[in-house]
Amino acid sequence: MAATIIEKARSGEITERMTLAAAAECVDPHLVRDGIASGTIVLLDSAISRRKRPCAVGSGLVVKVNANIGSSADLESVEAELAKLDAAVAYGADTVMDLSTGPAWREILGRISSKSPVPLGTVPLYQVFGEHIAAGREVPEVPAERMLEAVEEHCAAGVDFLTLHCGVTRRALGLLKAEGRKLGIVSRGGSLLAEWMEKRGEENPLFSRFDDLIEILRRYDAAFSLGDGLRPGCLADASDRAQIEELITLGELQQRALGAGVQVMIEGPGHVPMDQIEHNIRLQKRICHGAPFYVLGPIVTDIAPGYDHITSAIGGAMAAWFGADFLCYVTPAEHLRLPDVEDVRVGTVTARIAAHAADIARGRPGSRDRDDAMAKARHDFDWETQFALALDPQKACDERRRAMPSDEDVCSMCGRLCAVRTSRRALEEGEAQD
Amino acid sequence: MAATIIEKARSGEITERMTLAAAAECVDPHLVRDGIASGTIVLLDSAISRRKRPCAVGSGLVVKVNANIGSSADLESVEAELAKLDAAVAYGADTVMDLSTGPAWREILGRISSKSPVPLGTVPLYQVFGEHIAAGREVPEVPAERMLEAVEEHCAAGVDFLTLHCGVTRRALGLLKAEGRKLGIVSRGGSLLAEWMEKRGEENPLFSRFDDLIEILRRYDAAFSLGDGLRPGCLADASDRAQIEELITLGELQQRALGAGVQVMIEGPGHVPMDQIEHNIRLQKRICHGAPFYVLGPIVTDIAPGYDHITSAIGGAMAAWFGADFLCYVTPAEHLRLPDVEDVRVGTVTARIAAHAADIARGRPGSRDRDDAMAKARHDFDWETQFALALDPQKACDERRRAMPSDEDVCSMCGRLCAVRTSRRALEEGEAQD
Numbered sequence: 001m002a003a004t005i006i007e008k009a010r011s012g013e014i015t016e017r018m019t020l021a022a023a024a025e026c027v028d029p030h031l032v033r034d035g036i037a038s039g040t041i042v043l044l045d046s047a048i049s050r051r052k053r054p055c056a057v058g059s060g061l062v063v064k065v066n067a068n069i070g071s072s073a074d075l076e077s078v079e080a081e082l083a084k085l086d087a088a089v090a091y092g093a094d095t096v097m098d099l100s101t102g103p104a105w106r107e108i109l110g111r112i113s114s115k116s117p118v119p120l121g122t123v124p125l126y127q128v129f130g131e132h133i134a135a136g137r138e139v140p141e142v143p144a145e146r147m148l149e150a151v152e153e154h155c156a157a158g159v160d161f162l163t164l165h166c167g168v169t170r171r172a173l174g175l176l177k178a179e180g181r182k183l184g185i186v187s188r189g190g191s192l193l194a195e196w197m198e199k200r201g202e203e204n205p206l207f208s209r210f211d212d213l214i215e216i217l218r219r220y221d222a223a224f225s226l227g228d229g230l231r232p233g234c235l236a237d238a239s240d241r242a243q244i245e246e247l248i249t250l251g252e253l254q255q256r257a258l259g260a261g262v263q264v265m266i267e268g269p270g271h272v273p274m275d276q277i278e279h280n281i282r283l284q285k286r287i288c289h290g291a292p293f294y295v296l297g298p299i300v301t302d303i304a305p306g307y308d309h310i311t312s313a314i315g316g317a318m319a320a321w322f323g324a325d326f327l328c329y330v331t332p333a334e335h336l337r338l339p340d341v342e343d344v345r346v347g348t349v350t351a352r353i354a355a356h357a358a359d360i361a362r363g364r365p366g367s368r369d370r371d372d373a374m375a376k377a378r379h380d381f382d383w384e385t386q387f388a389l390a391l392d393p394q395k396a397c398d399e400r401r402r403a404m405p406s407d408e409d410v411c412s413m414c415g416r417l418c419a420v421r422t423s424r425r426a427l428e429e430g431e432a433q434d
Numbered sequence: 435m436a437a438t439i440i441e442k443a444r445s446g447e448i449t450e451r452m453t454l455a456a457a458a459e460c461v462d463p464h465l466v467r468d469g470i471a472s473g474t475i476v477l478l479d480s481a482i483s484r485r486k487r488p489c490a491v492g493s494g495l496v497v498k499v500n501a502n503i504g505s506s507a508d509l510e511s512v513e514a515e516l517a518k519l520d521a522a523v524a525y526g527a528d529t530v531m532d533l534s535t536g537p538a539w540r541e542i543l544g545r546i547s548s549k550s551p552v553p554l555g556t557v558p559l560y561q562v563f564g565e566h567i568a569a570g571r572e573v574p575e576v577p578a579e580r581m582l583e584a585v586e587e588h589c590a591a592g593v594d595f596l597t598l599h600c601g602v603t604r605r606a607l608g609l610l611k612a613e614g615r616k617l618g619i620v621s622r623g624g625s626l627l628a629e630w631m632e633k634r635g636e637e638n639p640l641f642s643r644f645d646d647l648i649e650i651l652r653r654y655d656a657a658f659s660l661g662d663g664l665r666p667g668c669l670a671d672a673s674d675r676a677q678i679e680e681l682i683t684l685g686e687l688q689q690r691a692l693g694a695g696v697q698v699m700i701e702g703p704g705h706v707p708m709d710q711i712e713h714n715i716r717l718q719k720r721i722c723h724g725a726p727f728y729v730l731g732p733i734v735t736d737i738a739p740g741y742d743h744i745t746s747a748i749g750g751a752m753a754a755w756f757g758a759d760f761l762c763y764v765t766p767a768e769h770l771r772l773p774d775v776e777d778v779r780v781g782t783v784t785a786r787i788a789a790h791a792a793d794i795a796r797g798r799p800g801s802r803d804r805d806d807a808m809a810k811a812r813h814d815f816d817w818e819t820q821f822a823l824a825l826d827p828q829k830a831c832d833e834r835r836r837a838m839p840s841d842e843d844v845c846s847m848c849g850r851l852c853a854v855r856t857s858r859r860a861l862e863e864g865e866a867q868d
Contacts, residue, residue: 272600274795419620
């Protein structure tokens with residue numbers, strides 16, 4: 001049996017792929033190797049995908065960003081999804097997840113997997129349940145075995161990390177029902193498993209057969225992204241007993257997977273008010289032994305549909321500052337419709353803002369260099385350099401050109417009263433006179 | 435001499451206007467009166483403006499949002515500015531500032547002042563210097579007396595609060611020059627005063643003649659918004675000695691104004707990395723005796739032109755959580771061009787997101803009610819109520835309609851795999867069977 005990434009790291013080996021991931025963010029490959037060995041870093045790099053840009057996520061590394069793409073049965077187009085992939089990568093996504101659920105999912109996944117230069121994640125249960133429902137069958141009729149087969153099928157398609165909601169246990173569901181949540185379960189995988197479990201009166205097969213999952217993922221050296229199937233879907237439901245019970249289970253499963261040589265990330269909330277973000281992050285890091293934390297949001301208010309890239313940028317920046325390692329973007333379409341290419345662009349840039357702001361706040365060496373270069377370009381009225389340094393150069397350039405001032409040095413906001421120019425006159429000419 | 439708002443509050447009086455402002459946010463008018471008396475709350479309500487919605491800002495109150503409107507010489511239209519006023523008020527701005535600097539500023543200010551239902555702020559120095567520069571004269575030629583006349587003229591136009599950069603002293607400028615800032619002075623008022631002071635070798639007249647300013651504002655019962663003329667314009671310049679020296683001076687001036695019966699807010703940064711936001715807020719509150727804090731941003735990274743409504747929403751939400759009382763919006767046009775009506779809409783909604791998220795995090799009673807109602811509407815698939823509860827109902831509705839699912843209950847993101855519906859099947863039908 002071939003050694004996995006984590007086993008190589010434990011044996012002291014620094015692989016070429018570890019070196020590549022370390023070089024991408026200018027860190028010492030020893031740091032990446034040691035983090036992988038201890039489980040505080042994952043190298044997303046399936047044994048069969050060999051992508052151009054393997055990505056390391058976790059402690060001591062730059063905060064990463066994931067972009068979710070993928071179609072639903074209502075809106076399905078292979079070309080549209082490939083265009084979203086391109087946009088996500090162009091605007092700085094470190095990974096993408098294909099969440100397609102429509103009938104053409106196999107083709108879409110295959111095409112995305114072939115094309116993606118960045119690690120690819122999926123949620124295999126979507127297809128299992130999606131196909132059954134499309135065939136007119138009920139959720140509880142899905143055989144547990146079919147779930148495991150789907151996991152294998154995704155691994156074989158070259159998926160680098162798989163979201164699996166293994167912590168949705170009968171005990172956690174019992175707590176959730178006792179809580180009387182306002183919004184129940186808002187994770188697709190979590191809700192489908194809950195229906196399956198409730199109606200069959202059985203335990204979650206992703207939990208009871210976790211060793212089988214380990215065996216499959218190990219074979220492909222794919223990483224677990226242990227899903228938070230019971231994440232809160234509104235502020236009122238945040239940090240309740242069901243959510244924390246699931247987290248405790250994920251911490252136990254993480255240890256089992258690590259013990260078997262398979263890498264693990266933990267997924268986190270969700271809709272969380274700002275004052276609960278820090279303890280959510282610190283609790284996850286404690287309970288899950290420093291595992292990389294992958295958060296969706298957190299969204300800090302429920303009342304801004306159409307602007308949820310912003311509500312999640314606020315929560316994501318804070319989460320990453322407090323220690324989250326990986327931000328899943330949220331687009332302006334969240335809660336309203338399937339995102340399109342423009343949403344992917346805006347969502348990716350916005351999540352990159354949050355991740356970058358957190359890298360700076362965490363005092364990461366060199367993290368402010370690009371900001372300092374922007375300050376210099378602003379001082380010098382060097383607009384081309386400003387655009388080049390912008391997270392979205394095209395947007396910055398287009399916006400400026402929509403209303404140019406008569407004096408091309410400045411911008412039309414202040415015009416002749418441009419503070420930067422006045423400041424230069426005041427401070428620098430003054431100096432010259434001294 | 436008529437008693438001012440603050441003098442009435444000190445004498446124990448609760449005026450009709452205090453009651454109106456308190457009722458607007460469901461707080462006890464005693465709280466508003468006591469806060470005004472102690473200087474921790476300002477009631478923005480000039481003696482001559484009598485606007486429909488006087489606004490109280492400060493300790494114990496809902497976090498407020500200001501929208502900057504106004505033209506520059508390059509883009510001047512009265513009608514456009516009135517449309518921006520309408521958009522700002524419609525999307526929830528608690529106040530507006532007219533920052534017009536072009537030749538038609540008097541007409542624009544007059545029309546906005548007549549029309550605005552919410553308190554109006556201005557920066558009188560813009561016009562003083564704008565007119566001189568337009569007439570081909572140099573900044574240092576402006577007589578100090580002209581600055582005071584402009585303040586009076588703005589007060590007479592019904593302005594409720596005036597940004598005055600009284601803390602840009604020779605000592606603070608000396609520190610700034612010694613620091614060797616990357617981006618110098620980025621406040622228009624601050625940079626103009628600096629040039630005036632440097633080239634004349636004189637002290638800032640807004641500082642040296644502060645008693646005259648007090649006398650003018652007192653006559654109209656307008657409030658000081660003591661400007662941060664030396665705020666940082668990039669992350670590298672944040673929290674430096676010049677910025678803090680100015681803050682110390684503002685704290686001294688605040689006491690003098692309060693002593694003379696004139697209300698005061700303090701303005702704050704600017705471009706500030708996330709890890710420096712908390713101490714900026716706590717320092718201001720300590721040094722300025724709990725005065726209401728009005729922040730522009732803070733912007734948490736310099737590299738996102740075109741997205742600075744988002745960089746400032748991250749900083750603004752955190753600032754307000756730590757105690758800032760009043761958020762000045764930043765629009766997507768910041769650093770690039772004069773904002774248009776659509777920018778005003780997006781900027782206002784985004785700042786409202788930040789303010790609301792902070793109200794929730796601060797545990798303000800009732801602050802989560804609207805979020806809870808949204809959660810219920812989501813649970814019930816009640817889309818009309820979701821739109822009605824949204825901060826931008828039109829945007830939410832338009833986005834959803836851009837890609838409707840075949841099943842109108844759900845949305846096209848998850849389609850048939852809608853988690854909320856599956857969750858209801860799993861948890862609620864299960865309950866019915868029990």
